[in-house]
Amino acid sequence: MKKNNIQPKPCQLVIFGGTGDLTHRKLLPALYNLTVQDLLPEGFVLVAIGRRDKTSKSYRQEAYKSVKEFSRLEVDEAAWWSLEERIYYQRFDFREDPGYLKLNKFLQEMDEKYQTKGNRIFYLTVAPDYFGVIVDKLETHGILKNASSTWPRVVIEKPFGHDLKSARHLNDKLTRVFSEDRIYRIDHYLGKEMLQNIMVIRFANTLFEPLWNNKYIDNVQIISGETAGVGNRGGYYERAGALRDMVQNHMLQLLTLTAIEPPGDLETESIRDEKVKVLKKLADFEPDKIDDFAIRGQYGPGYIKGEKVFGYREEERTSPESNTETFVALKLFINNWRWAGVPFYIKTGKRLPKKSTEVIIEFNSHLHPDYLQDFTSLEPNLLVIRIQPREGVYLQFNGKEPGSRQKIIPVKMDFCQNCQIGTNSPEAYERLFYDIMLGDQTLFTRWDEVEYSWRFIDKLSRAWERIKPDFPNYAAGSKGPKAADELLVKDGRKWWEI
Numbered sequence: 265m266k267k268n269n270i271q272p273k274p275c276q277l278v279i280f281g282g283t284g285d286l287t288h289r290k291l292l293p294a295l296y297n298l299t300v301q302d303l304l305p306e307g308f309v310l311v312a313i314g315r316r317d318k319t320s321k322s323y324r325q326e327a328y329k330s331v332k333e334f335s336r337l338e339v340d341e342a343a344w345w346s347l348e349e350r351i352y353y354q355r356f357d358f359r360e361d362p363g364y365l366k367l368n369k370f371l372q373e374m375d376e377k378y379q380t381k382g383n384r385i386f387y388l389t390v391a392p393d394y395f396g397v398i399v400d401k402l403e404t405h406g407i408l409k410n411a412s413s414t415w416p417r418v419v420i421e422k423p424f425g426h427d428l429k430s431a432r433h434l435n436d437k438l439t440r441v442f443s444e445d446r447i448y449r450i451d452h453y454l455g456k457e458m459l460q461n462i463m464v465i466r467f468a469n470t471l472f473e474p475l476w477n478n479k480y481i482d483n484v485q486i487i488s489g490e491t492a493g494v495g496n497r498g499g500y501y502e503r504a505g506a507l508r509d510m511v512q513n514h515m516l517q518l519l520t521l522t523a524i525e526p527p528g529d530l531e532t533e534s535i536r537d538e539k540v541k542v543l544k545k546l547a548d549f550e551p552d553k554i555d556d557f558a559i560r561g562q563y564g565p566g567y568i569k570g571e572k573v574f575g576y577r578e579e580e581r582t583s584p585e586s587n588t589e590t591f592v593a594l595k596l597f598i599n600n601w602r603w604a605g606v607p608f609y610i611k612t613g614k615r616l617p618k619k620s621t622e623v624i625i626e627f628n629s630h631l632h633p634d635y636l637q638d639f640t641s642l643e644p645n646l647l648v649i650r651i652q653p654r655e656g657v658y659l660q661f662n663g664k665e666p667g668s669r670q671k672i673i674p675v676k677m678d679f680c681q682n683c684q685i686g687t688n689s690p691e692a693y694e695r696l697f698y699d700i701m702l703g704d705q706t707l708f709t710r711w712d713e714v715e716y717s718w719r720f721i722d723k724l725s726r727a728w729e730r731i732k733p734d735f736p737n738y739a740a741g742s743k744g745p746k747a748a749d750e751l752l753v754k755d756g757r758k759w760w761e762i
């Protein structure tokens with residue numbers, strides 16, 4: 265993943281929410297993996313901030329345990345020590361002033377010690393209600409004043425708002441203090457190897473791009489299923505639901521990358537401009553006809569891998585009468601020259617039979633008429649970009665069955681990226697951290713992307729609010745509500761299961 269071996273400049277990373285789940289499961293292991301790959305700058309300091317009573321020593325011990333448990337690379341003690349000695353913990357309530365005074369002094373001392381020259385990254389993985397308070401206090405206490413042209417930087421975890429209004433409010437607070445070129449809005453899907461590969465597959469191959477339009481593509485399916493339920497995140501999820509939790513961000517990112525026009529160059533803003541154009545062209549819809557293109561579901565009790573699991577309404581911190589959706593299927597259109605008439609089907613849900621994310625391109629069946637007459641069971645050509653857990657590309661086409669006179673069967677070419685020995689793709693957060701340190705915003709969401717995606721999602725959720733759903737409507741471990749299958753059957757199509 266080294267970008268031509270560029271070493272980031274020395275910097276300090278300050279994590280607000282340093283004791284949280286995301287920090288332990290994802291951020292600390294990612295930083296450790298960057299250490300092993302020699303991708304952290306020599307002058308690097310991590311300051312974790314939390315409200316719990318800990319010392320840097322006890323925090324380091326906990327961090328070590330998390331890295332042991334969650335790192336993709338084996339833990340090498342020497343590599344760990346070299347990171348560990350640069351980790352510090354500061355305890356304070358980030359709503360109160362005294363902590364910021366202490367933090368300011370501490371960061372100045374670290375600047376001296378590690379020659380970090382005021383290069384600071386503030387990573388906010390706390391409830392969004394606190395984003396505004398934190399950035400205001402950082403500014404008031406002069407913690408941002410060592411600014412150069414691109415530092416300090418601020419990193420914001422999702423959710424970026426609950427709807428367009430709250431997202432705007434949040435953005436206003438941020439931009440009062442940080443300019444857009446210093447704001448890194450995380451969508452961790454953009455850090456996944458195969459998402460970055462979508463543009464390469466499209467624009468670095470003569471084979472695919474000429475066919476990438478409505479003349480040759482019948483439909484596109486973007487599917488992301490999970491076997492997990494909401495776990496202990498019921499409190500958050502009750503207000504979010506699958507539409508806000510997965511579709512507004514990850515699924516729409518997958519859609520824009522699949523659908524964008526070739527950018528004029530590969531500069532950050534050129535790519536982001538093209539992504540926004542796709543979102544702007546999402547076809548409008550009549551709220552009264554929402555059932556024709558949007559299906560929602562909520563899981564009831566069922567079985568996952570043979571084990572009985574609760575329904576959503578019985579999960580921790582959810583209401584027994586909850587109408588929050590845990591499943592969404594959509595049929596979308598993009599109103600532009602390339603995609604007019606091509607449905608983009610999106611499906612995502614919790615407690616589905618398998619964890620997997622794929623983009624499936626189904627091509628038209630333009631065949632020799634004689635083949636069409638004789639072989640009624642011909643399959644269309646499919647190109648599948650496998651995002652996770654298996655990463656790769658799968659191509660299905662028709663061939664003659666060996667030994668038969670003329671029998672046609674679907675055959676496949678299957679490139680598996682992470683099955684090859686020695687291939688262990690970087691975790692999304694490794695790439696994202698590395699890019700933040702380099703100041704590359706390509707894999708982060710620009711404000712107008714957020715804005716246009718919320719416009720679309722708000723309209724959908726308003727239409728849904730008017731109708732009471734009949735939940736739960738699918739059993740945990742099943743394929744989701746029947747209506748989601750019917751959505752495609754009505755169009756003479758089916759969801760592909762590869």
Ligand code: BG6
Nearest residue numbers: 422452490492509510514621652
């Ligand atoms: C998160 C959502 O953004 O993405 C979770 O909040 C979801 O609900 C997760 O489970 C899925 O991410 P991944 O990388 O496991 O596909």
